[in-house]
Amino acid sequence: MKVLSAEQLSGADKETIRKQNITSEELMERAATLVFNEINQRLQGAPIPIKIFCGIGNNGGDGLVIARHLIQHGYHVTVYVVNYSDKRSEDFLANYEKLKVITNDWPHLIKEEDHFPEINTGDFVIDAMFGIGLNRPIEGWVAKLVKLINNSQAFILAVDMPSGLFSDKTPGKKAAVIEANYTLSFQSPKLVFFLPETMDYIGDLQVLDIGLDREYISKLISETFLIGKQEAVSLYIPRKKNSHKGDYGKVLIVGGSYGKIGSVLLTATAALKTGTGLCSLYIPECGYDIIQTGLPEAMLMTDTDKKMLTTYPKDFDADVVCFGMGVGTDEKSVQALKELLQANNDPVVIDADGLNILSNNKEFLKMLPKNSVLTPHPGELKRLIGAWEDDFQKLEKVKKFSKKYNVILVVKGAHTFTIDREYIYINDSGNPGMATAGSGDVLSGIITSLIGQGYEPVNAAVFGVYLHGLSGDITAEEIGYESLLAGDIARNMGKAVKALFERESMESK
Numbered sequence: 001m002k003v004l005s006a007e008q009l010s011g012a013d014k015e016t017i018r019k020q021n022i023t024s025e026e027l028m029e030r031a032a033t034l035v036f037n038e039i040n041q042r043l044q045g046a047p048i049p050i051k052i053f054c055g056i057g058n059n060g061g062d063g064l065v066i067a068r069h070l071i072q073h074g075y076h077v078t079v080y081v082v083n084y085s086d087k088r089s090e091d092f093l094a095n096y097e098k099l100k101v102i103t104n105d106w107p108h109l110i111k112e113e114d115h116f117p118e119i120n121t122g123d124f125v126i127d128a129m130f131g132i133g134l135n136r137p138i139e140g141w142v143a144k145l146v147k148l149i150n151n152s153q154a155f156i157l158a159v160d161m162p163s164g165l166f167s168d169k170t171p172g173k174k175a176a177v178i179e180a181n182y183t184l185s186f187q188s189p190k191l192v193f194f195l196p197e198t199m200d201y202i203g204d205l206q207v208l209d210i211g212l213d214r215e216y217i218s219k220l221i222s223e224t225f226l227i228g229k230q231e232a233v234s235l236y237i238p239r240k241k242n243s244h245k246g247d248y249g250k251v252l253i254v255g256g257s258y259g260k261i262g263s264v265l266l267t268a269t270a271a272l273k274t275g276t277g278l279c280s281l282y283i284p285e286c287g288y289d290i291i292q293t294g295l296p297e298a299m300l301m302t303d304t305d306k307k308m309l310t311t312y313p314k315d316f317d318a319d320v321v322c323f324g325m326g327v328g329t330d331e332k333s334v335q336a337l338k339e340l341l342q343a344n345n346d347p348v349v350i351d352a353d354g355l356n357i358l359s360n361n362k363e364f365l366k367m368l369p370k371n372s373v374l375t376p377h378p379g380e381l382k383r384l385i386g387a388w389e390d391d392f393q394k395l396e397k398v399k400k401f402s403k404k405y406n407v408i409l410v411v412k413g414a415h416t417f418t419i420d421r422e423y424i425y426i427n428d429s430g431n432p433g434m435a436t437a438g439s440g441d442v443l444s445g446i447i448t449s450l451i452g453q454g455y456e457p458v459n460a461a462v463f464g465v466y467l468h469g470l471s472g473d474i475t476a477e478e479i480g481y482e483s484l485l486a487g488d489i490a491r492n493m494g495k496a497v498k499a500l501f502e503r504e505s506m507e508s509k
């Protein structure tokens, strides 16, 4: 799914009005009625106090439409107009009149702190103060109202986006932003919904298709995509009946050191569980028995050093090589990575200490084969590209790095971002149970396996990240977040691939 900017959404709005020959008020009615339907479906007429805070623009107009429908369906609704400006939009005013007609009264006007209502624990608050039109931080008494709502313990539903959140920049640390429990957003998710600094404001997210013109949207150029089940399925390459193990990649996993052999075991297990035909490992000698016992399907070569990697098997002919997990950063192991980079022209996957070695030896970056995949967590990323001021600056820096070195970066996080030059792919699978040791080693094994099976490196990264998350979701469903182990993610890869094609799970995301 394309992630559109505020300008693109406004453009789609105008084009839809023109093409469908409707008024903007009718479009507002359509969008806000969808929000009402979602609320009605969940509340089922429950007599809980609903407090709707409406701004004076079109987000506020949406709030007024929602209020009208809720009142007409017998809900206990109080409507507040947060009068932060006198520039009321036309569609706001039209719906202000319509609400008056059904209630015989004007909504409560809030113009200062003295007008604030009490907000109680059991209240259902609807935030329709600001949407994509926010263009400066919320200040003064409006900021105080936002804080009052946040501190109230009421359930908060945000319309389109939580008020105070910009669509194209992060709010300051102390900014007033609604902390929603649930966000119902129109047509397209916004980039800020997925960034580490701002994702917590959203709560659970649902995107409503408000019927903006499909043709116009399909022609819009977007560089940012949300990867859900549908997008993942489209990347899948089916296996041929007439095939053999040589068709599914000969991968080489290079890593491990004394005390950290488990990492390569996890990577190799994940690679084989993702469908790799032939999996070989190059490890320090101390790992020999561990791997042979733990993963009899794998083949092994050992370094002459007992405890760490010192060299690289240059003559080994692999389709794809993965380097880094559990390696450490000893000078001798730096040499091993150097030899690997000198010997390879095809894309490689670099993770963990492999990334730390790159950060400490920046001259290696130019040696990376084109379209190699780097999989940093935030700490490794910082060492690689330097510190950033906010998430938007981070994205720009990663894009620049990707372009400069012709590589793909998988920036791991609650929503992992795969960045390939200008393009951003945001992953939508996974859960907090996956924040566990070895989870990244498994991801590297999955991506390496897919490259070995013939996926383009960027597709291997995007699809691999999605499958990794899906396997984590399936595991969490079975055993919960707390006891989820990285090895479980690898072992459940088969279930993840199967789930891609199950009907009900297709509909769930």
Ligand SMILES: NC(=O)C1=CN([C@@H]2O[C@H](COP(=O)(O)OP(=O)(O)OC[C@H]3O[C@@H](n4cnc5c(N)ncnc54)[C@H](OP(=O)(O)O)[C@@H]3O)[C@@H](O)[C@H]2O)[C@H](O)CC1
Binding pocket: 009, 010, 012, 013, 027, 028, 031, 055, 056, 057, 058, 059, 060, 061, 062, 084, 085, 087, 089, 129, 130, 131, 132, 133, 134, 135, 136, 137, 138, 139, 159, 160, 161, 186, 187, 212
């Ligand atoms: N296509 C769609 O997705 C549809 C969206 N709809 C809804 O419309 C809003 C966007 O509405 P808009 O009127 O453009 O903007 P807002 O309601 O978010 O904001 C209203 C005005 O508030 C002013 N402003 C901005 N920041 C502040 C601030 N910090 N303090 C005070 N005032 C502020 C600004 O006007 P200025 O002239 O003063 O700059 C805004 O214009 C969208 O989010 C949806 O909810 C449609 O209903 C359906 C289609």
Ligand SMILES: [K+]
Binding pocket: 059, 127, 128, 129, 130, 131, 158, 159, 160, 161, 162, 163
């Ligand atoms: K809002």
